[in-house]
Amino acid sequence: MKTKDIILATAKEMISQVGFHRATTSNLAKTANISEGTIYRHFESKEDILLHILAALEEQFSYFIESVRQKLDKDQCTLEMIMVDYFAFVEENEVDVKIMLSTYGLLDSSKRLMAIFLKNLELILQDCIKLGIKKGNVKDVPVEENATVVMTIIFGLTRLHLYWPNETDVRTEAIEFCRRSLLK
Amino acid sequence: MKTKDIILATAKEMISQVGFHRATTSNLAKTANISEGTIYRHFESKEDILLHILAALEEQFSYFIESVRQKLDKDQCTLEMIMVDYFAFVEENEVDVKIMLSTYGLLDSSKRLMAIFLKNLELILQDCIKLGIKKGNVKDVPVEENATVVMTIIFGLTRLHLYWPNETDVRTEAIEFCRRSLLK
Amino acid sequence: MKTKDIILATAKEMISQVGFHRATTSNLAKTANISEGTIYRHFESKEDILLHILAALEEQFSYFIESVRQKLDKDQCTLEMIMVDYFAFVEENEVDVKIMLSTYGLLDSSKRLMAIFLKNLELILQDCIKLGIKKGNVKDVPVEENATVVMTIIFGLTRLHLYWPNETDVRTEAIEFCRRSLLK
Amino acid sequence: MKTKDIILATAKEMISQVGFHRATTSNLAKTANISEGTIYRHFESKEDILLHILAALEEQFSYFIESVRQKLDKDQCTLEMIMVDYFAFVEENEVDVKIMLSTYGLLDSSKRLMAIFLKNLELILQDCIKLGIKKGNVKDVPVEENATVVMTIIFGLTRLHLYWPNETDVRTEAIEFCRRSLLK
DNA sequence: AATGAATGAGGTTTCATTCAT
DNA sequence: GATGAATGAAACCTCATTCAT
Known part of the structure; x- marks a missing residue:
């Protein structure tokens, strides 16, 4: 190394x-x-180290988004899948994500990246819900708002998983929770 | 002053x-x-200032929990009500809650308080769900896991509200989201 | 008070x-x-408190010296008596003497007072030894040097007594020590 | 340097x-x-500097004690010699000894070292007096008490020498003083 | 590339002293 | 006389950054 x-x-x-x-x-x-x-x-500086860490995470995240997008384009995308994939992404980038979460209240560059996470996940979820509605699998709910709600669940679970590892893992149950709420 | x-x-x-x-x-x-x-x-020290802030917040939170408990005891408690009340509690203690959220990764006393928030809200939600199941309003879902999911939604929305005030407010829609998932 | x-x-x-x-x-x-x-x-200041303490001690010491001088003038003075009297004086002004001892390395006013202690005790001891020699009780030793030696014994014992109270008290034996050395 | x-x-x-x-x-x-x-x-800290100074002094003192012990073992030890040697030791470590004397009222580590000085010198003097008595050179006096008295003389003279350099040097005369008191 | 001693700005904290009440 | 909150200088210490080697 x-x-x-x-x-x-x-x-x-x-x-x-x-x-x-x-x-x-x-x-x-x-x-x-x-x-x-x-x-x-x-x-260049101590902050520069953090910027490198965040840049690497940004890259990883863009790969993740891209892979989800591809599935979406092939009609192989479900809410469930996005959640499972995102949890896997966090698992693989645990430390980096934790750093982002602990610094976005302090550093602009970190906040910027977090905004990218929010926006991209929101958009993907919106598209996925739209698709579901069109296909007839998903109830006819307001798209944007429900995408945001699912996103808060995803981020909330991530945070719970990273900062409170002793709490029982409810990620599977959370998927069920969303299915009941959104699927016909 | x-x-x-x-x-x-x-x-x-x-x-x-x-x-x-x-x-x-x-x-x-x-x-x-x-x-x-x-x-x-x-x-006594800079940290002591923070401890005072957190202690005041802890007191406010205990009042909040107590008031919810009282409603629970009178059978006047619904998930919806807990969410609305908690959002109101955060609104009234915005700055303090934000401080707790930004320090619980750094300070033990802050983490302790956050754990109190988690545990109490979880327990209240569990009791409320149990009650709903007994009454026949709520679907027969695993109590603990679903309480935790609702809690992540609540905390996730709080964080969204405090750190991303430009995002559209989905708190009402989130309540709907939960109703669809849990109510018969 | x-x-x-x-x-x-x-x-x-x-x-x-x-x-x-x-x-x-x-x-x-x-x-x-x-x-x-x-x-x-x-x-006037914190140091001023110390000056008052030292001034009071100076006054007490001048009384002590005066009383010894009077005994000297009446031919009632022995080395032994000076030592006993000084030990009594320290006993009565324990705290003050300890303060002087612990500050004379730091403060000029304290050092000045300590110099007064030294000089006066030296002179008294010299006169006492001279008298003893004249009377024929004391060996014919160099007066000034031996007065100084006796003085170091006195101050050394005082310090031992004040700072190391667990050490066995050898003040009586010290007097014997001096008698053997100086008396015929 | x-x-x-x-x-x-x-x-x-x-x-x-x-x-x-x-x-x-x-x-x-x-x-x-x-x-x-x-x-x-x-x-590590300001106090740490002092600890280094004291540790160095402790080491020097242990060498001094060891060298005196060796002479004692070879029967080449007299009170006079101990005094001369200790005065030489102080001369070589003047500043350090002065620091110990001025801090042992304030700092535990310094007081500890001073206690080591006291105890070791006392023991050596006791052994030396015992030896003298056995050999028949020294009067049959109480060993412990007289060792303590000689020690106060030694420390008193040291202090006089370090803090009152203008006083005439009576170290030689002090040795005579002890000889008269203790030798047959 | 690497080192690690040195820097100096700035952090938290202490404390003798002042002053309005 | 007494109070005690406020002051501000200065104490000890930390730490990101620089630089000669």
Whole structure:
């Protein structure tokens, strides 16, 4: 692993555990077994590290959205599937997502990415609901509002899963919950 | 307004806007038009200010829970009512709730309070669902899991409301969403 | 007891226990059950309190010296008596002496008083030894040097007594020690 | 000289001259021509600097005690020799000893070290007096008490030498004083 | 590329002192 | 005389960043 990636990996772990402000460059260097100066060979600033983490997450998310879009285009998309896929996406990017969630109240760049998450998921869900209605599977409910509600469920469960791992996992039951509410 | 309350009010505003770490005592003093030393006449430490804010919120929340419990005992409680009441509670304690949400990843005392929020709301929702099932209004669904799902919706909407005020308000539609899913 | 005396008494206790710097005006006021402002009605500054304590001790010491001088003038003075009397003087002014000992490395006024202690005791001891030699009771030793030695014994024992109260008390044996060394 | 040693040397000088509390990190940095932050690269806290100074002194003292013990074991030890050697030891560690003397009323670690000084010197003196009595050179006096008296003389002279350098040096005469008192 | 000592701005906190009541 | 809130300078300490090696 290259030094830059070691720094990124270590920073991810630290920031997700203690938060951005308590993840000091000094600690980061110690934990990563490098010198503090080295950090600045690879990143312009401490915030720059976070930007790299967020950029990588943004890329992963765009892949995820793209794959869902493709399924949508092939008529193979259901609400259930989106939820299952998103939960899988979070599982694979657990640390990164946690960082985004813990910093979007503090940093503009993080808030920007979170907005992208919101908007894209909302749009996908809208399209999926629209499709369902057209197909006759989904009840005739207001599309935008219900997409937003499903989104809050998805994000709420994500947060519960990441920050309260001792709570029983209700992701499957949540899908049932939505099915009952939306499917005919 | 007494100095202590000025400090508290100013701190609330600052912390909710820029987060706990960026709300420095120096800035706080300047904004509140007092000297830094004065802060320490009224609070033991910067963290102590936060503890006071959280303690006040905890008290407000306990009142809220109590009032819901009373309605439950009188059989006047519906899921819809809990959601409406909680949204009203958040509206009245907007800044405080936002502070809790932005600090529970960083501070134990804040996480403790958030856990109280989770646990109490979950229990109330469970009791309410149980009651509904007994009365025959609510479908025969797994109680605990569905209470948790409703709770994630409630908290998710709260967060959406506080951090993304430009999003259209779907709280009413969310209630409909739950009715469709749970009511017979 | 007047407020001024309450302050002095409380300050003595505090300074002798935790030292001048750790005896804060805030603590002093709390312990004395008065307000911080009141301190400054009676004393110009925190150091001024110390000066009053030292001045009182200086006065007591001058009484002590005077009484010894009178005995000397009446030919009723022995080394033994000076030692016994000084130990009694310390016993009566324990706290004050301890304060002087703990501050003379830090404060000029305190060092000045300590110099007075040294000089006066030295002179008295010199005169006493001279008298003893003249009378034929004391060996013919260098007066000044031996007075200084006896003085270091006296001050050393005082310090031992005040700071290491668990050490066995050797003040009586110390007198024997000096008798063996100086008396014929 | 390395930065750490510069800091230590400067701190020694400052603390011995103005005391621990008045030796501020700000002043220390200015005097040592470094920034305040640098101090904390080399020491954990201001007190940590003092602990290093005391630890070094403790080590030197243990060497001193060991060397005296060796002489004792070889029967080459006299009270006179212990006094001369200790005075030499103080001469070589003047500043450090002064720091210990000025802080043992304030700091536990310093008081601990002073207790070590007391105890070790007392024990050595006791053994030396015992040996002298057995050999027939020393009068048959109570061992412990007389050891303590000699110790107070030694420490008293040390203090006189360090804090009152203008007083005439009576260390040689003090040895005579003890010889007259203890030797047959 | 890497190091790690040094920096200095700025953080939290303390405390002797003042002043309106 | 007394109060105690307020002050502000200065204390100790942290930490992102720089720089000579």
